[in-house]
Amino acid sequence: MNIVVVGDVLLDVDLDGEATRLCPDAPVPVVDITTVRARAGGAGLVARMLANDGHDVRLVTALGRDEPGHRLLGELTGITVVAGPSGAPTPVKTRLRAGGHPVARIDEGCRVRSAPEVTPKMLAALSDADVLVVADYGRGLTRNSSLRTAVATLARSVPVIWDPHPAGAAPVPGVTVVTPNQSEAQAAVRAAGAGAPGGAGEVAAALLRHWQSKAVLLTQADQGATLVQVSAPVPVHLAAPSVAVRDSCGAGDRLAASLAGHLVSGSALEESCRRAVREASAFLTEGGVAALPSLPRPLRFPSAEAEPDALAVARRVRALGGTVVATGGCFDLLHAGHARTLAAARGLGDCLIVCLNSDDSTRRLKGAGRPIISQQDRAELLLSLHCVDAVLVFDEATPERALAQLRPDIWVKGGDYDPARLPESALVRSWGGRCLSVPYHPARSTTGLAAALARVG
Template identity: 60%
Template sequence: MGDVMLDVDLSGEATRLSPDAPVPVVDVSAIRRRAGGAGLVARMLAQDGWPVTLVTVLGDDDAGNQLRTHLAGVRVVAGTSSYSSPVKTRIRAGSHPVVRFDQGCEKTPVPDVTPAMLRAVEKAAVVIVADYGRGLAANPQLRDLLARLAAEVPVIWDPHPSGPDPVPGVAVVTPNISEATKAAQAAAANVPASAEAVSQVLLERWRSQAVLVTKGEEGAVLLRQGDSSPSAVPAPRVEAGDPCGAGDRLAASLAVHLLAGRDLPEAAALAVHDAADFLAAGGVSALPDTDAEDTPAGKPRTSPAPGRRTTEPLLLARSVRESGGKVVATGGCFDLIHAGHIRSLAAARELGDCLIVCLNSDDSVRRLKGPQRPIIGQHDRAELLLAMECVDAVMIFDEDTPEAALDRLRPDIWVKGGDYKGSRLPEADLVESWGGRCLTVPFHPARSTTGLADALAKVS
């Protein structure tokens, strides 16, 4: 949820100076328009295949109508604004910004919210508040709702210097170093302009569970309640001419990783890397154009984007269920993948609309199989599984049995190999408790990881 604006990019080459003044002349070769602010966060998530709802207000003007077009693929629940839709126009020479023009970006009164907007926020499994200073984050009804939700679901708050403080209790607030310094120095005198110092001031002021202050190419610092000092979150070195959109990519990635069950330090480290990868790939200028004819506005995409294999199973399961599909899951060590595995996985995938593999972690395999196993590490095993067309996601679990993972995933169908035929599956009671079913697929004898490992040992 948050403020949306229309971003316009005028791009071209600057090879000469104007005869009227010592300023570059940009020969415009391309004009691109896209949804910015909270709209950019929502589009990033939708393009990655996640089911996302954007709660915002939209003006009834030409820019507002363009925004609706450029939000194709995102479910939008919007109130109306009587004010002009904000437009930010950037002039770029090559990959470098030259100047930006803002229209209709002045501060406006706090907008009203509709019951539909409140219901949409209340249903969310994770909330990103993308505040761009237009007042939506200051609405009292929304703030009361977010304060209640913060105890139940992750709330990520991306603040704005012109916006209100985050509501207490949110999972993490993500200011950049400039925003953080300004907010900290307004709260306390003589605060050193360092990420470590301002994060301590802001954590106390905002009463959030954590503050993640981003520092561009230097990464970020993370301070959580109870920590004695902030921890550094390094970023990989990338060549990037324009940092626009990096904060939005970071917030979107944090939401994905927290909803997948990762703890905040791991989620923050992954999100910082995701933001760096986003810039290295070209940033906002490399985002695909919106094709309104392919995906009608207001209808979320319910499967991962073409060419992208997701390892976020909880989001995938939710997406498939919301579209009326069936979630199929299976489990195992999959230490050395052989033909029997492939046939069983393909058969399991035919039973529903997605297949999620619950994969034993390395520690789990060692406890079950002995100190010589696994032969292949968990991340490589997951990558091999995801390379199969029939596998849509992998969920790594650390316990000896998959019950805890299943309880989070709650598949419609839990599948095991046919070697269980005639006996009740150990997970049957749990799966049936939410209305799921347990099924077996054909077992292929004479094909096993142990046999394959023995054969490899003879030739090594």
């Protein structure tokens, strides 16, 4: 079953530490940072929670082409991301905590400049959803008329959960359930001119009429939630266990993710809401977003097979509209010529992936005495260079199979090669890529260095 999440994403950064003294030039605490942790926020957090729960999930969103956007994609590893350009910086929200208590929040790039575009590919990614979650974080994506039409069409046949935002668009008519919290709901009632907000049941009923949804689940923090449905207009109170909460961040995302998971399994709406309310409370009891499991990171030591991390780097950069650069070679005994060539190649795009000859491939090319350094050590040395983003080891005589997997925009070789005569040049051009050369530095070679070392030995 396929759950699709559509909405605005942001990068959340947590800075945790201890405050044991005041700043000498102002009466503010000095926080000694002990932990820095980044995670996907907004719709990205909903998608991450669903993926952690074991669901097949697809995220449809808009992404900024910048370093925080690249980091954000890294936090979404394992999730299918279909993204269009946001046309704005990636929003970053940094939370500073001391002893587990919030001290401050720093927002960067969070002011909305213009609504992002919605591409045909994004719309197509919605079409086969078994459940759709709209996670609106007020950055304009849900105002797009094409997207709203697609969501309204889906709502006729599959469950659609709409998590609203005060600065976002109103839900499209016909969605299965809208999940505002108490302050969002009261603000929406006032904005709609539906009279003075009353009790939770009255507010939920007013919004049910105004939004023309099938149900409204109004969450009320430790008081639980109130559910009103068109099919059963008498408000139903869903109790939640009382919890001591330091930070409620992510509770609404947990509720939406849990609700989607229960609906996709075939549970009825009221029972799904009841379970989701309990699970959101349990989420806060367990520590909230601060207790979410860290995203496993793949080891960066390539094997003789295609290294998944290299392919993931290429996908992330390409999704942000960036330029993928690749180069290749044995890189047996790294020297200054290698470092200069690699740095020049990295300057041509937004990432550099090195296609590295395996030990067997190097031996066939260079002779029985080579390589001097094993492929794992060569890969580790390359990855230690700031200009190298990933390494992909290949076992063939030429890197053509590796290139066919990476499909780089630019394939770079040292200036002693004629790009037009490279055996892989036709392959690279077949997908619109280019073959380029960078300056070659004479008198610097692995063979010469190896000979010098042999004399010393």
